[in-house]
Amino acid sequence: xxxxxLETSCDETxxxxxxxxxxxxxxxxxxxxxxxIISQVKLHAKYGGVFPMLAKREHSKNLVPLLILSLNEAKLxxxxxxxxGLTKQVENKIRKILLKEPAMVEPVIELxxxxxxxxxxxxxVTYGPGLEPALWTAINLANVLKLIWGITVIPTNHMEGHIVxxxxxxxxxxxLEISKINFPAIVLLISGGHTELILMSDFLKYKIIxxxxxxxxxxxxxxxxxxxxxxxxxxxEISKLAEISRKEKLDIRFTFPxxxxxxxxxxxxxxxxxxxxxxxxKKINSITPLIKKEASLEFENAxxxxxxKKTKDAVLFFNAKTIIVGGGVSANTEIRRRISGLNSEExxxxxxxxxxxxxxxxxxxxxTAGYLRSILSPSKxxxxxxxxxxxxx
Ligand code: KG4
Ligand code: ZN
Numbered sequence: 001x002x003x004x005x006l007e008t009s010c011d012e013t014x015x016x017x018x019x020x021x022x023x024x025x026x027x028x029x030x031x032x033x034x035x036x037i038i039s040q041v042k043l044h045a046k047y048g049g050v051f052p053m054l055a056k057r058e059h060s061k062n063l064v065p066l067l068i069l070s071l072n073e074a075k076l077x078x079x080x081x082x083x084x085g086l087t088k089q090v091e092n093k094i095r096k097i098l099l100k101e102p103a104m105v106e107p108v109i110e111l112x113x114x115x116x117x118x119x120x121x122x123x124x125v126t127y128g129p130g131l132e133p134a135l136w137t138a139i140n141l142a143n144v145l146k147l148i149w150g151i152t153v154i155p156t157n158h159m160e161g162h163i164v165x166x167x168x169x170x171x172x173x174x175x176l177e178i179s180k181i182n183f184p185a186i187v188l189l190i191s192g193g194h195t196e197l198i199l200m201s202d203f204l205k206y207k208i209i210x211x212x213x214x215x216x217x218x219x220x221x222x223x224x225x226x227x228x229x230x231x232x233x234x235x236x237e238i239s240k241l242a243e244i245s246r247k248e249k250l251d252i253r254f255t256f257p258x259x260x261x262x263x264x265x266x267x268x269x270x271x272x273x274x275x276x277x278x279x280x281x282k283k284i285n286s287i288t289p290l291i292k293k294e295a296s297l298e299f300e301n302a303x304x305x306x307x308x309k310k311t312k313d314a315v316l317f318f319n320a321k322t323i324i325v326g327g328g329v330s331a332n333t334e335i336r337r338r339i340s341g342l343n344s345e346e347x348x349x350x351x352x353x354x355x356x357x358x359x360x361x362x363x364x365x366x367x368t369a370g371y372l373r374s375i376l377s378p379s380k381x382x383x384x385x386x387x388x389x390x391x392x393x
Pocket of ligand 2: 158162191327328360361
């Protein structure tokens with residue numbers, strides 16, 4: 001099954017085309033025909049965070065050109081022998097679907113007139129969670145492609161995409177396969193908007209067992225980075241400095257709290273930790289490079305202590321055989337080390353961490369999650385897709 005994945009939940013415009021075959025009871029094989037991303041990170045860095053309307057404008061401008069590149073790379077872009085005439089009726093329908101995306105109207109009309117419908121079976125589009133104005137751009141594109149190409153659209157959850165990214169295994173021939181999972185699994189989802197522990201009893205079967213009561217872990221990294229005068233996005237910056245401090249074996253002058261580490265549940269809280277960093281650096285006259293390194297290490301250690309302890313507790317409580325870590329923060333080296341360390345002789349565990357290139361938002365994960373949905377729950381797709389900022393798994 002050929003699937004076109006569309007992802008615009010935050011500040012990456014991402015499009016991927018896959019050719020997926022097989023079933024989870026046997027082997028799911030994914031041939032990547034194209035996997036492209038346009039990152040807006042430099043644009044938003046100037047403002048220290050993502051501006052939803054600016055993100056939307058960029059997605060709207062970039063989506064159709066990126067789609068053409070992607071179809072071309074997948075060798076699915078075929079010019080019509082002569083341009084197709086556009087009836088007023090079709091034009092009106094296109095304009096109606098793209099009412100909020102004026103920048104996409106002309107490129108979509110061109111696409112319709114000049115190119116034959118590509119040999120694609122499904123479109124998987126992220127409809128949440130994320131920034132709603134941004135989510136709408138890919139949803140509107142999916143709807144207009146459904147109109148002009150007659151392809152079914154699968155609404156896809158971004159966080160399910162992150163989980164799928166973590167269980168992709170690369171084969172010798174560069175294609176990917178979905179790893180065999182020993183269930184139950186504990187999933188630790190950590191991103192700019194999420195910190196969740198999930199009990200996964202089977203493919204696509206989730207129960208949230210704990211979550212953050214305030215800031216998400218990625219958000220805490222970004223906010224602490226800003227306090228330390230580090231550029232956006234702050235996660236990778238803090239991580240870099242913390243790694244240097246570890247190597248240099250620095251004496252750390254700070255002690256930050258490990259919020260909720262002893263609470264008898266699987267919830268998290270990171271806003272107090274951020275405030276502790278704020279108070280600590282307020283007492284200091286100038287934030288020197290040394291202070292930045294020390295604060296980064298102590299902050300990262302505090303976060304990792306809590307994530308490691310809660311994940312371990314969840315594994316023991318639910319007798320889990322597997323840990324899956326997903327989301328942008330799973331790029332963090334220390335978190336990867338700590339979670340990998342939970343696999344021991346006494347408690348042998350399967351550990352899944354995403355390949356570094358799959359830690360960031362991408363559309364390959366959306367296309368693959370869409371494939372799993374279409375083979376495991378084919379009759380459940382909603383006809384009318386609405387951007388849902390706080391969509392749950
Ligand atoms: O999943 P993602 O790309 O976007 C959301 O869906 O939120 O996650 C982005 C988050 C940002 O907060 C970023 O600072 C954080 O992931 N991040 C990291 C690292 N790389 C990215 N946090 C800590 N260490 C890293 N190496
Ligand atoms: Zn994400």
